Amino acid sequence: MKKIRDLYEQHKEFMMEVIHFGMVGVINTVLGWLIMFLLYNLAHMTYWVSSAISYIIGSIFSYHANSKVTFKVEKKDRWLVWRFAFNIALCYLIAFGVAKPLVRIVLSSQPAVIVDNVAMVVGMGLFIVMNFFGQKILVFRKTGRK
Numbered sequence: 158m159k160k161i162r163d164l165y166e167q168h169k170e171f172m173m174e175v176i177h178f179g180m181v182g183v184i185n186t187v188l189g190w191l192i193m194f195l196l197y198n199l200a201h202m203t204y205w206v207s208s209a210i211s212y213i214i215g216s217i218f219s220y221h222a223n224s225k226v227t228f229k230v231e232k233k234d235r236w237l238v239w240r241f242a243f244n245i246a247l248c249y250l251i252a253f254g255v256a257k258p259l260v261r262i263v264l265s266s267q268p269a270v271i272v273d274n275v276a277m278v279v280g281m282g283l284f285i286v287m288n289f290f291g292q293k294i295l296v297f298r299k300t301g302r303k
Contacts, residue, residue: 178223181223181227182219185222188218193207194277197273198274204273220238220241227292228297241296244288244291245288248287248288248291252283256283257280259279
């Protein structure tokens, strides 16, 4: 039990960041999912347009929530917003760019609407993982934290 407690104490900051990122992410994911699937399935926007609009709206919320709650940034440098935008754009393009062809291969016999909906879910999952590490390493670095 002591080893577990020591391990927790050693990695407490990282674990709390993951938990807070997860809490912000749940809210952001529900919001993004609703926007993306409504735009794609009801407004009949394309895969790229519906997912991009969803991620732009979610990114605005995510920036503010993660800078305050998750990574506790006190002093925001002038490049912070640009690093955040670059990270979001890069993660989005990679995640959704990989998801669609991958799902298309796996679900080749399914209609395009099924492929696109599944690809959006897969893209969201890839984005979440890449985005956490991008924000931790690139955007909200140790400098300027409490």
